[in-house]
Amino acid sequence: MHSLALLTLACFSPASFAADVPGSRDLERVPRMPDAQIVDYRQTTDLERIYPLGSIRKISGQLRFDGQVDARGNTTSVTYELPPEHSAIQAFTAAREALQKQDAQLLFWCQARDCGESSLWANEVFGNAKLYGADNGQSYLLLRLAPPADNTLIALYGITRGNRKAYLHVEQFEANASLGNLLPTSATLLRQLKDTGVLDLPRLVGEPDETWLRLLSRALNLDTGLRVTVAGPQAEAWRQALIDQGVRAARMEAARGDAAGLHLELLR
Structure with missing residues (x-):
């Protein structure tokens, strides 16, 4: 009976009831990694947004990067915590491949220390402390969707934290006006x-x-x-x-x- 009781408790442990944050949903164009959980979901309207097109660093209190996309529009962001059997780079790659199959254009892609400091991506770019991890455990990608949705950008950021938890952050930005001619690096x-x-x-x-x-x-x-x-x-x-x-x-x-x-x- 004792072992049966333990088994019953294990089957109905809090982890078994893990659920997405209320009101959240997946983005239409980016499939969810199996067993991933939405731990942060945000929507903003008519705000200025800056996406770096280069490694980021902070000099004299100011963020610096080689290039950027700067526009006003609506943003939806989804942060997934990944199950232990999937790494951040696996989820990042699956999302990238899904978007490329939809003919999305890559604008900037960096990995590990080539991206700069993870703390800056987490706190300054995405405003989400959950995304702070080891610099060599990060990946960032900015894509532009194919016409007629070419005024929409999708940013991907994958990170493994010091506690070995892995996250994928997906952000969709719909610009209010034409983004014009954007070129990859x-x-x-x-x-x-x-x-x-x-x-x-x-x-x-x-x-x-x-x-x-x-x-x-x-x-x-x-x-x-x-x-x-x-x-x-x-x-x-x-x-x-x-x-x-x-x-x-x-x-x-x-x-x-x-x-x-x-x-x-x-x-x-």
């Missing part, structure tokens, strides 16, 4: 290429664009050991233009394919 393009093996740029359908040429050539020259195939309707023109921008010809091969725009693939 070269380091983000390189991280995407190295992590996923491909760089798909379906909007680059025409002749090589000077701005994108600079971004891509810088990205490829950040790691001169990488070799890629270049595919798309204007593949050879892009390849030659990248050579003119200083990327060694031996590092790029033109490839056949039915890519809608420019498509780079890592040669392993």
Whole structure:
């Protein structure tokens, strides 16, 4: 009887009744990791929001980063505590892949110490102390949704705290006005290429664009050991233009394919 009583108590322990915070819900575009729990949910309207496009640091009491998206609009944020069997990077990767399948454009992606101090992301950017953890246990990504929802941004922040609890913070920002032309950083393009093996740029359908040429050539020259195939309707023109921008010809091969725009693939 004693062991049965213990078993009964275990089955109905407080953890078994763990529930999302009242009034919370998942964001439509980001699937929830199995057994994850919403521990923080916030909605704000018509507020100014700044999303960094670079590693953050504090100098003389002021936040500093290389670039930013600054706009006014409505924000919905969801913070998940992950079950012990799932890590922050697993949840972060699953969310990123789901958004990329919806053709969301990556604007800035950093991991670990490349992001700066976790305390600044938690307290200054997201205003949520639950997100403070080890600097080398963090990941941040800012994406722009595909048209016609391209005035919406989604920020992802994954973190493992010192107590080993892992969290994924998902924030959706709907701007009141057009966000205009937003470009990814070269380091983000390189991280995407190295992590996923491909760089798909379906909007680059025409002749090589000077701005994108600079971004891509810088990205490829950040790691001169990488070799890629270049595919798309204007593949050879892009390849030659990248050579003119200083990327060694031996590092790029033109490839056949039915890519809608420019498509780079890592040669392993």
